[in-house]
Amino acid sequence: MRLRVAFSKQGALRYIGHLDLHTLLERAARRAALPLVYSQGFHPAPKIQIAAALPLGFSSRAEMADLWLSEDRDLVSLRADLQSALPRDIQILDVQQADDRAPALQTLVVAAEYEATIPDEFASDLTSRLAALMEAESLPRVRRGKTYDLRPLMESLEAAPAESSGETRVLLRLAAREGATGRPDEVLAALGIPPESARVERIRLIFRD
Template structure:
């Protein structure tokens, strides 16, 4: 049985990395006595995968995890079992069964949407101008981990609400072509530590 879990990641868990989140889920499922399927070999690994890694410090309303179980269990029972075995900063919002033969979850993600709340005062008109300049740019050369790339094609949508000092971003999230909100903020001349970033939606291939 292959199940897909949608969940939120809030509070202190914003600072829990990708691998630690995997381990957190594995422990929670063991405590919930869910029969996780494991790979074969000397170092068996649980057959679970997250849709898209969430950078440290970001919260989310829409994380997704696929996991394979060794037996059929009603999805509502799975949800109830998990409820009492997860930290409060993770809330399961949906559990569904998916086709065993469906492509891997992480290969189906196309884009991600983010809500960004600026935490320091900004000049609204200046911020609006910088957003417009970024959108109109033909390229935005950036460097990440010693590699140069163009950020501009990865920014699908970028809007600003100057009254609330918030930004809405829709960024490419394909394998090998992922836009990061903190990189967009840096390109706008905003220090990422002066913003609260929350992932609000993952967009998948139909």
């Protein structure tokens, strides 16, 4: 049985990395007494796939993971058991049964949408700055010592009012491609906005059909 679990990641858990999240899900599944399927070989590991790594410090209301079980379970009771085994900063949003033969979850992600909330002091002429960035032919950036072009990874950028006064939101839709994934913090830096001044949340993952 292949489970597809949608969940949010908030609060202090914004600061745990991808591998730590994998471990957290594994431990929660064990505490919930879920019969996880393990890989073969000298170092068996539970078969768990997370759709897309989330940069450290970002919150999310759109995470997704696949877990394989050795037997079928009722989804309603399974969801309740798994939620009770998870910390409160991770809330399960949905649980569905997925096709066992479907491709790896991470290969299905084609883009992600983010919401960056920034102080108004960095929002001067924001609409025109966003337009200029989208009109650029290329935006060379350096990541891990390698130069890449950020521009093709930006599918849309938009300014929007924030819920609190003194703040502005930037809505970003960034592509996820093999070997290249758009990062909101690098878009903010290209806009001249210090990434550390923003609160960034992933609000949607887009999957190919």
